[in-house]
Amino acid sequence: xxxxxxxxxxxxxxxxxxxxxxxxxxxxxxxxxxxxxxxxxxxxxxxxxxxxxxxxxxxxxxxxxxxxxxxxxxxxxxxxxxxxxxxxxxxxxxxxxxxxxxxxxxxxxxxxxxxxxxxxxxxxxxxxxxxxxxxxxxxxxxxxxxxxxxxxxxxxxxxxxxxxxxxxxxxxxxxxxxxxxxxxxxxxxxxxxx
Amino acid sequence: xxxxxxxxxxxxxxxxxxxxxxxxxxxxxxxxxxxxxxxxxxxxxxxxxxxxxxxxxxxxxxxxxxxxxxxxxxxxxxxxxxxxxxxxxxxxxxxxxxxxxxxxxxxxxxxxxxxxxxxxxxxxxxxxxxxxxxxxxxxxxxxxxxxxxxxxxxxxxxxxxxxxxxxxxxxxxxxxxxxxxxxxxxxxxxxxxxxxxxxxxxxxxxxxxxxxxxxxxxxxxxxxxxxxxxxxxxxxxxxxxxxxxxxxxxxxxxxxxxxxxxxxxxxxxxxxxxxxxxxxxxxxxxxxxxxxxxxxxxxxxxxxxxxxxxxxxxxxxxxxxxxxxxxxxxxxxxxxxxxxxxxxxxxxxxxxxxxxxxxxxxxxxxxxxxxxxxxxxxxxxxxxxxxxxxxxxxxxxxxxxxxx
Numbered sequence: 001x002x003x004x005x006x007x008x009x010x011x012x013x014x015x016x017x018x019x020x021x022x023x024x025x026x027x028x029x030x031x032x033x034x035x036x037x038x039x040x041x042x043x044x045x046x047x048x049x050x051x052x053x054x055x056x057x058x059x060x061x062x063x064x065x066x067x068x069x070x071x072x073x074x075x076x077x078x079x080x081x082x083x084x085x086x087x088x089x090x091x092x093x094x095x096x097x098x099x100x101x102x103x104x105x106x107x108x109x110x111x112x113x114x115x116x117x118x119x120x121x122x123x124x125x126x127x128x129x130x131x132x133x134x135x136x137x138x139x140x141x142x143x144x145x146x147x148x149x150x151x152x153x154x155x156x157x158x159x160x161x162x163x164x165x166x167x168x169x170x171x172x173x174x175x176x177x178x179x180x181x182x183x184x185x186x187x188x189x190x191x192x193x194x
Numbered sequence: 195x196x197x198x199x200x201x202x203x204x205x206x207x208x209x210x211x212x213x214x215x216x217x218x219x220x221x222x223x224x225x226x227x228x229x230x231x232x233x234x235x236x237x238x239x240x241x242x243x244x245x246x247x248x249x250x251x252x253x254x255x256x257x258x259x260x261x262x263x264x265x266x267x268x269x270x271x272x273x274x275x276x277x278x279x280x281x282x283x284x285x286x287x288x289x290x291x292x293x294x295x296x297x298x299x300x301x302x303x304x305x306x307x308x309x310x311x312x313x314x315x316x317x318x319x320x321x322x323x324x325x326x327x328x329x330x331x332x333x334x335x336x337x338x339x340x341x342x343x344x345x346x347x348x349x350x351x352x353x354x355x356x357x358x359x360x361x362x363x364x365x366x367x368x369x370x371x372x373x374x375x376x377x378x379x380x381x382x383x384x385x386x387x388x389x390x391x392x393x394x395x396x397x398x399x400x401x402x403x404x405x406x407x408x409x410x411x412x413x414x415x416x417x418x419x420x421x422x423x424x425x426x427x428x429x430x431x432x433x434x435x436x437x438x439x440x441x442x443x444x445x446x447x448x449x450x451x452x453x454x455x456x457x458x459x460x461x462x463x464x465x466x467x468x469x470x471x472x473x474x475x476x477x478x479x480x481x482x483x484x485x486x487x488x489x490x491x492x493x494x495x496x497x498x499x500x501x502x503x504x505x506x507x508x509x510x511x512x513x514x515x516x517x518x519x520x521x522x523x524x525x526x527x528x529x530x531x532x533x534x535x536x537x538x539x540x541x542x543x544x545x546x547x548x549x550x551x552x553x554x555x556x557x558x559x560x561x562x563x564x565x566x567x568x569x570x571x572x573x574x575x576x577x578x579x580x581x582x583x584x585x586x587x588x589x590x591x592x593x594x595x596x597x598x
Binding site: 035037038044048068072073074075086088090093094095097099101103124125126127147149150151161169 | 229234236401402417419422423428429432473498502509515523528532535
């Protein structure tokens with residue numbers, strides 16, 4: 001991946017255009033948001049891109065051709081048949097108001113819960129990838145097997161705390177929210193014993 | 195003969211119990227494996243069953259020191275998701291609290307670093323100096339930590355003219371003693387001996403590991419959210435990321451550079467607070483005073499938001515996804531140490547056992563996780579346990595040994 005000082009700083013629109021040119025067919029959705037801050041109302045921009053899983057790693061590689069991206073975190077959301085993963089990156093540090101946040105979203109189908117690892121491109125992604133592996137049960141292809149990082153080593157197998165299905169901690173209510181029935185049931189059982 | 199030396203994992207009273215597994219040849223560290231996670235409390239899971247206002251107080255308790263940074267980032271994330279504009283006065287008060295927190299955190303770190311080197315008098319003196327900023331925070335918020343100051347759309351308490359006087363007095367106090375602090379940490383030959391060229395993190399490694407905060411800046415990366423994506427009152431002033439070059443020295447990326455960066459940031463924080471007090475705008479401090487109305491608005495919101503804040507240890511990022519429900523569908527919080535974790539590996543490789551405390555402390559994590567150390571002799575399988583005190587003793591002995 002390239003990087004370094006004295007490079008040309010691209011506008012967010014131009015970055016999005018580059019993504020559309022190179023990966024046009026696999027971009028599902030994209031937009032640019034900007035936020036006014038302070039009393040002087042200056043602004044910075046964020047780019048949100050939703051991309052198909054098969055071209056996700058290419059998108060990260062494309063990001064790497066602009067500059068070595070700063071990787072922040074992965075957030076996940078179990079939306080039923082798929083798990084929505086959002087990777088938060090940023091480009092261009094070192095100058096006021098020039099940093100651009102780039103948030104790449106992709107959907108991983110539950111039938112085939114696999115994402116490619118980014119650690120060969122960005123070693124700093126290791127911790128976050130191990131987290132989604134433990135919390136969502138997603139296989140990260142290319143990431144070496146290792147003991148649990150966040151959950152206890154003896155944590156129940158095949159239970160993933162952030163899943164909202166039968167593999168999660170709570171069963172689902174009709175509107176898809178956590179209902180905590182397990183806890184209620186458990187309390188009743190305790191009362192019976194007493 | 196290579197020994198395996200696990201350090202950690204548990205010290206229940208602290209925020210980040212953690213295990214370090216060292217491969218050691220004599221005094222020389224050959225490799226290190228990290229095993230955190232012993233204190234995972236499932237705060238995000240708890241948050242996803244509460245409303246956003248309740249989450250502020252959970253966020254405040256993610257870390258005992260960054261009790262302004264997490265709510266700052268979280269409130270920003272929710273505001274971005276629901277298009278709430280924070281009144282200007284609220285933005286300035288937020289920054290004042292955040293910078294006071296940075297002062298107390300950096301002085302706390304300086305004291306801990308001195309302690310790790312065996313300079314306990316410096317620990318006591320620097321923590322005595324830290325009391326002043328804690329008292330100031332108490333005057334402003336009612337609490338020394340867990341300020342309860344942040345609210346979605348602004349802050350909960352105004353800063354009154356008599357409180358401004360207290361803050362100005364605090365600034366004067368730190369300006370007065372700063373010379374002494376700098377003299378102790380940067381000119382003392384013993385501290386220089388123990389910290390120069392120890393625990394080096396190169397610029398390339400810091401970039402690849404995505405290090406943040408003073409850890410990255412001490413390696414020469416000019417990265418600071420207050421500079422790169424200025425927010426709140428930071429957007430109105432010229433905050434610059436500080437690297438050792440600003441001190442007129444070449445960047446090495448060692449423990450000494452991390453001390454330099456943190457000390458310079460103390461001065462910077464004083465300037466920022468002063469600027470905020472001088473230019474404090476009049477007006478409201480919070481966008482929506484009525485909580486019920488605010489919660490109703492959030493309940494109708496559908497959208498995503500990201501909030502970033504430069505905490506004392508680096509970029510703190512929160513992300514929320516609101517989907518017309520009482521609780522957010524997704525709440526992801528990432529503290530700076532999460533990214534800085536892996537920097538320990540290149541820093542510790544090639545160092546000595548006695549340098550472990552200061553190198554681990556140098557990125558400003560929770561260092562007291564080094565509760566106990568077991569040295570296993572592979573040839574006879576015998577175990578001997580080194581406590582934190584033993585490790586500390588080793589470090590102090592090294593200071594004495596190398597001091598002329």
